[in-house]
Amino acid sequence: MSAEATAPGGTGRPLRPGSPGRAVAAAERGATHVADRVVAKIATQAALEALRVLPPGASPPHASVVVHHLMARVRVSLELDYPSDIGGQCAEVRHHVAERVHALAGMEVPEVAVQVERLHSAQTRGAAQGRTQ
Numbered sequence: 083m084s085a086e087a088t089a090p091g092g093t094g095r096p097l098r099p100g101s102p103g104r105a106v107a108a109a110e111r112g113a114t115h116v117a118d119r120v121v122a123k124i125a126t127q128a129a130l131e132a133l134r135v136l137p138p139g140a141s142p143p144h145a146s147v148v149v150h151h152l153m154a155r156v157r158v159s160l161e162l163d164y165p166s167d168i169g170g171q172c173a174e175v176r177h178h179v180a181e182r183v184h185a186l187a188g189m190e191v192p193e194v195a196v197q198v199e200r201l202h203s204a205q206t207r208g209a210a211q212g213r214t215q
Contacts, residue, residue: 128182
């Protein structure tokens with residue numbers, strides 16, 4: 083009996099590189115493609131994590147992504163409380179989205195554009211609640 087591994091089923095054929103049970107060199111491996119919509123979901127979740135708390139009545143963030151050659155360009159639309167540190171919150175979202183997309187999808191993120199769709203002020207919320215009661 084040979085010390086060489088053979089294919090299952092007793093065919094006696096040796097295992098090819100890349101078959102189960104055998105280490106494969108990086109140059110022989112295939113590529114993994116992560117769909118744009120998957121990267122967009124990662125970016126959306128990362129934006130939620132960065133914001134920690136949404137203003138009452140705010141819609142959750144939404145991300146759109148364009149992927150080209152393992153680079154993702156991300157646009158995140160969100161709603162924020164007012165008054166607040168809008169610039170600081172946007173910077174935190176940009177940083178966290180880029181970090182999470184890189185960690186989870188293995189893509190470089192040279193650009194994260196943050197678009198503030200709406201500001202929710204406590205004063206406006208209070209006035210609106212007074213009218214509905």
